[in-house]
Amino acid sequence: MHDITNDICKPVEGKPTKAWWIGFIFSFIGLCLWLYSAGYTMTVGIGAWGLNKTVGWAWDITSFVWWVGIGHAGTLISAILLLFRQNWRNSINRSAEAMTLFAVICAITYIITHMGRPWLFYWALPLPNQYGSLWVNFNSALVWDVFAISTYFTVSLLFWYIGLLPDIATVRDRAKGVAKKIYGFFSLGWTGSVRSWVRFEAVCLILAGLATPLVLSVHTVVSMDFATSLVPGWHTTIFPPYFVAGAIFSGFAMVQTLLLVMRKAMKLENYITLYHIELMNIIIMVTGSIVGCAYLTELFIAWYSGVEYEQYAFLNRISGPYWWAYWIMMTCNVISPQLMWFKKLRTNLAFTFFISIVVNIGMWFERFVIIVTSLHRDWLPSSWVMFHPTFYDVGVFVGSIGVFFTLFMVFIKFLPGVAMAEVKMLLKNSSEAAKKRMAAKEGKTYRFSPETGGVVIATTTTAKKGENHE
Amino acid sequence: MNKYAVALYDDEDVLKSGIKQLQSAGVKIHDVYTPYPVHGLENLVGVRRSRLDIAAFCFGCLGVSCAFLMMWYMITYDWPMDIGGKPNFPVISFIPICFEMTVLFASYGMGLTFFIVNRNIPGTTPRIMDERATDDRFVLAVPLTASDDQEAVNALLRDSGAVEVKQKEAAY
Incomplete structure (x- = not known):
């Protein structure tokens, strides 16, 4: 157990590695790009972007939905896999939860920047105001979104922080000087007493139970931003489940990207193993297939509905001026994850990394296809236009990736990136299970002996399994 | 001592x-x-087993009540608005926000209760043995x-x- 503590605390206590510095510097350059692009956008307004009267949402909402989607995997891993008692989640849940928070922060930056007048963001909140108390419209999916995203962020933050408490306490107890004071402050006086652990486990379980429907509700509400409109290509009932599956799909791909970087940069290969990566790949494959089914269902329903606007919207996606975006989406999201059926490929690290990036790109294009191709063909053919991104569209997006990775790099430097306490428990349980398996193999059962303070052989069955066969 | x-x-x-x-x-x-x-x-x-689940349930009930009352007050009682001829008391439209507020209140209510009963307050000296x-x-x-x-x-x-x-x- 002491080795686990040492291994996981090492990146926090020691000097950062070269890999960390390289990652941090690149991310920080991205962050600076974000500051510049977002700052410029806020100064001159969203005219800085390539939006026009017809295409009023483009890179901004595409990237917003992309980030929210990525944010889903963290809670899925920590909450749903906890409820299903999937123990393998233990080495990856911490970084996945952190990723959720940072992805949602990036999504929130998009909400703020796309407002045009970001200083009036509080107009989205139900606050008393000078317009005779003109309250927000609770029939609007956009208002639901304000509640959904902010609840999701705050609850994820709480879940992550409570999970971190015991590990911050571990770092505190090993640290000296100023570091001890800082970690001491954030560990909130955690001791690891029996009572606190009982409460801790109760809180984690209930939070997982609360976060599971929450995570499903968030992307459902995001999809309703589109589904409750009358735009052909948006106005479909399949959106909520399709968006949730897509969110899990892209989120897992992002977790995969991050884990592969983290295990290398922080030398955590013994904790984030090939086994974890393979299981994640299987989830990517399954959710990718669900997303593929959703794409095909959309096409079928467009044809089957007999609505010509709907049919045109989908034909236009496939073969219109944005055909390339549609086919990038199809290739990246539907075809590439199917390669994970091959064990050789899904256990290959370089290939996994490649596919995780491909899926991230594909999922970005999915949102681009949904948003831009649905909008650019208006009801009036005279307003049909193309969308051309400007430097600031790209700058805010690339910059937001920089913001995300900067936050992640700072996180893995200052906080334990793997849930130590949980890994220790897992080690104990799995070594117990291994002992039992070995005992069963040898025809022996073991019991704990208080006299010797160790495990002793309790009974030895003489008849071996094979001997019953004639 | x-x-x-x-x-x-x-x-x-x-x-x-x-x-x-x-x-x-x-x-x-x-x-x-x-x-x-x-x-x-x-x-x-x-x-004893933790009773934080009861706390979570109570805070959840508080959350759903607050959300419902808030929305009812704002768009039904205080300033009824005609938005596309839709009803002023749209209970179905209240569902998403009622749900989010239930989760928010239950999580934070339980979380804060956990911090208080566990004496996990910033600045406390840990009772380390x-x-x-x-x-x-x-x-x-x-x-x-x-x-x-x-x-x-x-x-x-x-x-x-x-x-x-x-x-x-x-x-x-």
């Missing part, structure tokens, strides 16, 4: 059997500190009174499987 005899174990099974042994000898256990949650320990030490309790040792603390024979307690603790026994004076 309270005095404690502190025993350190290096395995949870030894700890559990040690506790049973100590309890049968009539030793009163102050508390046990472990690096990870040891299941079954709470029954040995006599800790041994710093290795958050690393790799299972730490058991036994309160010592003036009438206790320290040597006898130490011997008893060592017998129960402890790898290390020490005394600690603490303000808690």
